[in-house]
Amino acid sequence: MTPAAPVLTARALLLDMDGTLVNSDAAVERSWGVWADENGFTLDEVMKVSHGRQAHATMAVLLPDRPAERNLADNRAMLARETADTDGVVPVPGAPAFLAALAGLPHALVTSADAALAGARMAAADLPVPAVRVTAEDVTASKPDPEGFLLGAATLGIAPADCVVFEDSEAGILAARAAGMRVVGVGPRAADLGPDAHVEDLTRLRVTAAPSGGIALYLTEPAPVPTA
Known part of the structure; x- marks a missing residue:
């Protein structure tokens, strides 16, 4: 069941790719x-x-x-x-519905992959590539430098403090923190890295437009285990 209050609100979401949207x-x-x-x-x-x-x-x-x-x-x-080589590249559970829920809401892909690799992996996972994207060609420094996330926020026209980053890695979470952004950690690598919220995968998350504007993020309970 979705809780009554969102765990986080934001004006924009910045999304890592590998380990966050796709399992590569x-x-x-x-x-x-x-x-x-x-x-x-x-x-x-x-x-x-x-x-x-x-x-x-x-x-x-x-x-x-x-x-x-x-x-x-x-x-x-x-x-x-x-x-x-995209053999075995699949979406992280919940990624298709998560990206569908973001249609029309401010969001960007911020990945250490270049444009060709990002396109190949998102296509292999049958996921839409966000209209706003920051890839390796767009930055001069790799994560954990915050350049990519700051560029993503600037491209969307949103202040860093109003962005929430979705990340699975230590380098990515450090980059988000250095950019002054809040973080949702995705997957086991992120669990012990101090994100503001953590989910095992994207099935544990609901995204909606906030009534007062912006984006509301809700953590959901795991599905009950069937009993015999």
Whole structure:
């Protein structure tokens, strides 16, 4: 049952993609597995720092003395590989209904993917790409830098304090906090990262236009477990 009072209200929502709207974990791990093997890392070592960041930013964390040009070249190769590999990319539960509820309400996609990869993954998950989007080409710094979220808010014409970000990763939540925005954490990675609200997936959320204007977010109870 939807509670009487919203857990959060906002004038706009800013949405991460991977882990928030789409489950691309298998494809991400396949791509990073190739890079890890080539550069002497285990996949676990890479995945501990990769979530939410652009690939070249992850490489800079793992190989701080490596020339930026090599990281950018590897980043381009990885983006091409990921764009071509959408096997197993599916929507996060509840994402189709969530995006449908946002039709006509101010929202934007803010992702570390480039436009081609974002389009490929959203298409693979059969999700509409929001009309306003911020992708890797639009920013000079990767999450956890707040640039992407600030650009998304500015494009929508909404003050940062009036935005709520949906994120699954530490880098993304840090970026939202640095932008002065509130956060709904989505999925298990976000549970212990201090979001203002947390949901296991988007089935646990209802979105409506607020009576006084803006957007109201409601957390819902899990469906009851059938009894024999």
